[in-house]
Each structure stands twice: as C-alpha cells, then as structure tokens.
Amino acid sequence: MKTCLAYKTMRKHHHIRPILALLAILACLGALAGLYAWRRFGRGLIPPPLPFIPTALPYALWPTPPAADGFDYPLLPAESYGPYVQGITGPLAVDTRYGAQNPAQGDRANCFRDAGGDSVPFSQLYHAGIDLFALDGAGQLAWGEAAHAPVHAVADGVVVATLNAGSEGHIVIIEHLLADASNGYSVYWHVDHVQVQPGQPVTRGQIVAVVKDMGLNSHLHWETRAFRDGSDLFPAGTAGAERCNGHEAGVGYTWDDDPARAHPDFYGYLDPIAFVEARRP
Ligand SMILES: [Zn+2]
Incomplete structure (x- = not known):
C-alpha cells in the first residue's frame, strides 16, 4: 500500500525521479570513495599492537655514561x-x-x-x-x-x-x-x-x-x-x-x-x- 502511494506520488511529481536517480548515483559514488579510502588508509586507522618490551635491569641514577661507541637509527629497520x-x-x-x-x-x-x-x-x-x-x-x-x-x-x-x-x-x-x-x-x-x-x-x-x-x-x-x-x-x-x-x-x-x-x-x-x-x- 505504501509503495503504491509512493508510486502515485512519483507519478504526480515527475520531476522527483531525476532527483532520486541523482541521489542514487551520489550514494554509489560515496560508497566507492569510502571503499577506496578504507583500502588506502584503513590499515593506518587500526594501530598495531604494542611490541614486547623487555624490562630494564636495575640501575643507578645519573651514572657517568661510557663514551657512546656507535649510533644507530631510532626506528628499525x-x-x-x-x-x-x-x-x-x-x-x-x-x-x-x-x-x-x-x-x-x-x-x-x-x-x-x-x-x-x-x-x-x-x-x-x-x-x-x-x-x-x-x-x-x-x-x-x-x-x-x-x-x-x-x-x-x-x-x-x-x-x-x-x-x-x-x-x-x-x-x-x-x-x-x-x-x-x-x-x-x-x-x-x-x-x-x-x-x-x-x-x-x-x-x-x-x-x-x-x-x-x-x-x-x-x-x-x-x-x-x-x-x-x-x-x-x-x-x-x-x-x-x-x-x-x-x-x-x-x-x-x-x-x-x-x-x-x-x-x-x-x-x-x-x-x-x-x-x-x-x-x-
Ligand atoms: Zn617534527
């Protein structure tokens, strides 16, 4: 019954159909854009789990450090x-x-x-x-x-x-x-x-x-x-x-x-x- 009413309304207002078609096209484009964004960036939105971090050994505060024998990068590899x-x-x-x-x-x-x-x-x-x-x-x-x-x-x-x-x-x-x-x-x-x-x-x-x-x-x-x-x-x-x-x-x-x-x-x-x-x- 409701569908019929909608159909009648649509027949009564012919200009609505192109608008509905346009909305449908926009919805499809939006869905495609969403899918692209998810594939492109989605993984970045879910952080990887925390790494295993070994517990530091007991230490004395503010020791005189030995001369650093080499430098490396902070993020590896x-x-x-x-x-x-x-x-x-x-x-x-x-x-x-x-x-x-x-x-x-x-x-x-x-x-x-x-x-x-x-x-x-x-x-x-x-x-x-x-x-x-x-x-x-x-x-x-x-x-x-x-x-x-x-x-x-x-x-x-x-x-x-x-x-x-x-x-x-x-x-x-x-x-x-x-x-x-x-x-x-x-x-x-x-x-x-x-x-x-x-x-x-x-x-x-x-x-x-x-x-x-x-x-x-x-x-x-x-x-x-x-x-x-x-x-x-x-x-x-x-x-x-x-x-x-x-x-x-x-x-x-x-x-x-x-x-x-x-x-x-x-x-x-x-x-x-x-x-x-x-x-x-
Ligand atoms: Zn910076």
Missing part, C-alpha cells in the same frame, strides 16, 4: 621509515634557508613573535629535526603504520628528561658522551608508553617508548643536537629566547628575529641522519 615533506617522500632537504627538512605548512600562526609583536607563520620556522613516517616496501608513505613502532635509543647514554606534551605525545631526551668528551643529545617526540625515567642509563637499541598513535599522522620527531635545553641559546629579550611550545625551549621548532642567530649552526642542531651515518657501529 631504518629503511622502513623516512621523512615526509608536503607530499614528497624520501630523505629530501627542502628548507632552502638551512638545507634542512621543513614540514611546517602554511601560514598557521604560532606562539613565536617577531620584533614587532606579530606572530610568525609556521612556514617560517626552522624545523629542528626530522619526522620519520613508516614507508612501505616500495618506499612510499604508509600512513599511520608507524603507530606503536618501538623507539630505540640511538646510542648508549643517560635519559636526562621525559616530558608530557599532552596531545603531542611525550618527549624523551637522552644525553650521550661522545668520543671527543663532548656531550650530544638525542630527542624523541610524539612518543607514548615511555619506558625510561630521568637518570636511567640506556644502551644502544634499548626500547625507550613507542610511537604515539596519532592516526594517519603517526610519526617520530627525532633530533640530534649539542645542547640539552635551548632556553639560554639566544640573547635574553630576543624572540628565540622565549619559550614557545610551552614545554621545552628548542624542541621541535625554533625561530629567531635575527636570521643569522636562527641558523642551526648557531644554536647547535645537528642533522640526525648525517650524525648517525658518521658514527655507525
């Missing part, structure tokens, strides 16, 4: 992870100002202020490390698949800080004694399930955390640098000396109103890949 920059995969240097990768996108405002008090857009910041995403067998980006990947200490050292950056995940900072008796630091950001505490010695390859599940954006931000805390790197009162990300000066992005001071050579950021390649065990 290294060829399964790589930087992602605005639609381009592969280890590319795209920040023409510093010869460094800069994934900062667009003019989104942030907490850095220039000398005139205006906010500095993200695209103008120096990105102080590389973002490692999972790659598939063909070297293409595998969105979201880095979630829960074990994050390894790149060398022997001592954990000097663990910080909670809220929705951005946790930050782990490890101090390394280098062969020339200077200190180097490795920084791991956007991690979760942190397995270490400040003062704890770690060995190369030890799992210190896992990559935080941030959906398709799951990645490890990895830095190597010559300083522990960036707060005193810039002259007081300049833009670079201000704490910007609210947790740790110098972590993630840096900027200064004097371009010469903002150059990584000035404030001790090191190219993580070049640093490791020069010190492979």
Whole structure:
C-alpha cells in the first residue's frame, strides 16, 4: 500500500525521479570513495599492537655514561621509515634557508613573535629535526603504520628528561658522551608508553617508548643536537629566547628575529641522519 502511494506520488511529481536517480548515483559514488579510502588508509586507522618490551635491569641514577661507541637509527629497520615533506617522500632537504627538512605548512600562526609583536607563520620556522613516517616496501608513505613502532635509543647514554606534551605525545631526551668528551643529545617526540625515567642509563637499541598513535599522522620527531635545553641559546629579550611550545625551549621548532642567530649552526642542531651515518657501529 505504501509503495503504491509512493508510486502515485512519483507519478504526480515527475520531476522527483531525476532527483532520486541523482541521489542514487551520489550514494554509489560515496560508497566507492569510502571503499577506496578504507583500502588506502584503513590499515593506518587500526594501530598495531604494542611490541614486547623487555624490562630494564636495575640501575643507578645519573651514572657517568661510557663514551657512546656507535649510533644507530631510532626506528628499525631504518629503511622502513623516512621523512615526509608536503607530499614528497624520501630523505629530501627542502628548507632552502638551512638545507634542512621543513614540514611546517602554511601560514598557521604560532606562539613565536617577531620584533614587532606579530606572530610568525609556521612556514617560517626552522624545523629542528626530522619526522620519520613508516614507508612501505616500495618506499612510499604508509600512513599511520608507524603507530606503536618501538623507539630505540640511538646510542648508549643517560635519559636526562621525559616530558608530557599532552596531545603531542611525550618527549624523551637522552644525553650521550661522545668520543671527543663532548656531550650530544638525542630527542624523541610524539612518543607514548615511555619506558625510561630521568637518570636511567640506556644502551644502544634499548626500547625507550613507542610511537604515539596519532592516526594517519603517526610519526617520530627525532633530533640530534649539542645542547640539552635551548632556553639560554639566544640573547635574553630576543624572540628565540622565549619559550614557545610551552614545554621545552628548542624542541621541535625554533625561530629567531635575527636570521643569522636562527641558523642551526648557531644554536647547535645537528642533522640526525648525517650524525648517525658518521658514527655507525
Ligand atoms: Zn617534527
């Protein structure tokens, strides 16, 4: 009976039929798009289970670490992870100002202020490390698949800080004694399930955390640098000396109103890949 009424209505309103046909076509297209999105990205939406993480041995706080005898990559195998920059995969240097990768996108405002008090857009910041995403067998980006990947200490050292950056995940900072008796630091950001505490010695390859599940954006931000805390790197009162990300000066992005001071050579950021390649065990 209802069907008949609908038929009568349709006969009465002939112009409805093309609209219904259009709706049916749209529904089909939507279903196809959904299927494509699921096949393309779906796996990235379901994080892999947490890896098995061995329990750390008993330790003494803040020991003098032995000189690190070699550096390795934080995500293994290294060829399964790589930087992602605005639609381009592969280890590319795209920040023409510093010869460094800069994934900062667009003019989104942030907490850095220039000398005139205006906010500095993200695209103008120096990105102080590389973002490692999972790659598939063909070297293409595998969105979201880095979630829960074990994050390894790149060398022997001592954990000097663990910080909670809220929705951005946790930050782990490890101090390394280098062969020339200077200190180097490795920084791991956007991690979760942190397995270490400040003062704890770690060995190369030890799992210190896992990559935080941030959906398709799951990645490890990895830095190597010559300083522990960036707060005193810039002259007081300049833009670079201000704490910007609210947790740790110098972590993630840096900027200064004097371009010469903002150059990584000035404030001790090191190219993580070049640093490791020069010190492979
Ligand atoms: Zn980053």
